[in-house]
Amino acid sequence: MKRARIIYNPTSGRELFKKNLAEVLETLEIAGYETSCHATTREGDATEAARKAVENGFDIIIASGGDGTLNEVVAGVSEFEKRPKIGLIPMGTTNDFARAVHIPRDIKKAVEIIVKGDSIPVDVGLVNDRYFINIAGGGRITELTYDVPSKLKTMLGQLAYYLKGIEMLPSIKSTRVRIEYDGEVFEDEAMMFLVGLTNSVGGFEKLAPSSSINDGLFSLLILKKLNIAEFIRVASLALRGEHLTDPHVIFKKAKHIKVTSDDMVLLNLDGEYGGVIPATFQNLHRHIEVFVPIDEIREEDRP
Ligand SMILES: Nc1ncnc2c1ncn2[C@@H]1O[C@H](COP(=O)(O)OP(=O)(O)OP(=O)(O)O)[C@@H](O)[C@H]1O
Numbered sequence: 001m002k003r004a005r006i007i008y009n010p011t012s013g014r015e016l017f018k019k020n021l022a023e024v025l026e027t028l029e030i031a032g033y034e035t036s037c038h039a040t041t042r043e044g045d046a047t048e049a050a051r052k053a054v055e056n057g058f059d060i061i062i063a064s065g066g067d068g069t070l071n072e073v074v075a076g077v078s079e080f081e082k083r084p085k086i087g088l089i090p091m092g093t094t095n096d097f098a099r100a101v102h103i104p105r106d107i108k109k110a111v112e113i114i115v116k117g118d119s120i121p122v123d124v125g126l127v128n129d130r131y132f133i134n135i136a137g138g139g140r141i142t143e144l145t146y147d148v149p150s151k152l153k154t155m156l157g158q159l160a161y162y163l164k165g166i167e168m169l170p171s172i173k174s175t176r177v178r179i180e181y182d183g184e185v186f187e188d189e190a191m192m193f194l195v196g197l198t199n200s201v202g203g204f205e206k207l208a209p210s211s212s213i214n215d216g217l218f219s220l221l222i223l224k225k226l227n228i229a230e231f232i233r234v235a236s237l238a239l240r241g242e243h244l245t246d247p248h249v250i251f252k253k254a255k256h257i258k259v260t261s262d263d264m265v266l267l268n269l270d271g272e273y274g275g276v277i278p279a280t281f282q283n284l285h286r287h288i289e290v291f292v293p294i295d296e297i298r299e300e301d302r303p
Pocket of ligand 1: 009010040041042044045064065068070091093094096271
């Protein structure tokens with residue numbers, strides 16, 4: 001019998017997973033999985049639980065939570081030579097990764113995708129010694145995600161981020177950075193930089209429209225210094241995916257990226273704090289295999 005380990009964050013999003021746990025276990029059991037669960041208790045716990053699950057020989061690991069929980073599970077698995085496949089039940093506030101691979105927020109449907117068994121390999125980002133599955137970024141704008149209280153996210157979902165964004169708008173400043181990418185250099189004031197693996201960031205599904213999740217390349221987006229009015233204009237262009245040709249935006253595909261600055265710049269990895277720069281980004285090509293609804297995946301991203 002195959003063995004599955006569910007690692008879930010009971011505080012994710014609207015905190016609904018536990019109520020559905022019996023049904024999830026039953027569906028997996030009928031599909032031939034002997035399943036056990038681990039509820040995370042604090043930051044870093046999902047990484048430890050995932051490490052243990054690999055050591056104990058589980059066939060698959062199911063991450064239930066938001067991007068933060070998935071990030072931790074991937075980090076726990078990534079060090080190993082032989083890595084179990086990952087299933088995902090999106091329960092977070094934004095679920096950018098799930099959105100990028102078309103896994104619905106409906107628990108039942110997400111479990112059916114795992115049971116069906118189709119999977120694709122996806123790239124994983126490694127920055128210094130930390131992993132990310134979706135997006136890494138720096139600059140004052142990306143720091144606002146740390147300031148959104150968990151209670152507010154539970155009540156308001158993604159709206160909580162937008163409210164915080166509006167509140168912080170007047171205080172957003174640029175930082176002088178040096179970004180080296182595949183032989184090219186940007187050295188100037190920037191509002192933020194993003195290093196993406198998928199096309200979905202903070203609910204903006206068209207931020208990096210042409211991103212492939214397993215081509216071995218990052219999508220690098222740099223937003224140059226601009227004022228509030230220009231910022232609002234570029235942000236509204238980004239909602240429609242029309243920002244890439246704006247003169248304030250640099251958008252490039254790159255394999256190797258290095259960011260340095262004389263200032264203190266915090267890194268945001270998959271929506272959580274992830275250390276400070278200098279940062280060297282490495283793309284671990286097709287590092288993790290994830291269960292997906294294969295018919296909805298672009299032809300070029302399929303195995
Ligand atoms: N029992 C717990 N109590 C508080 N925090 C926890 C607990 N378990 C895990 N965490 C932390 O919560 C972080 C965020 O969780 P997660 O990403 O699952 O949900 P979210 O914040 O609601 O969603 P999103 O990341 O999509 O906005 C995790 O990275 C983890 O460090």
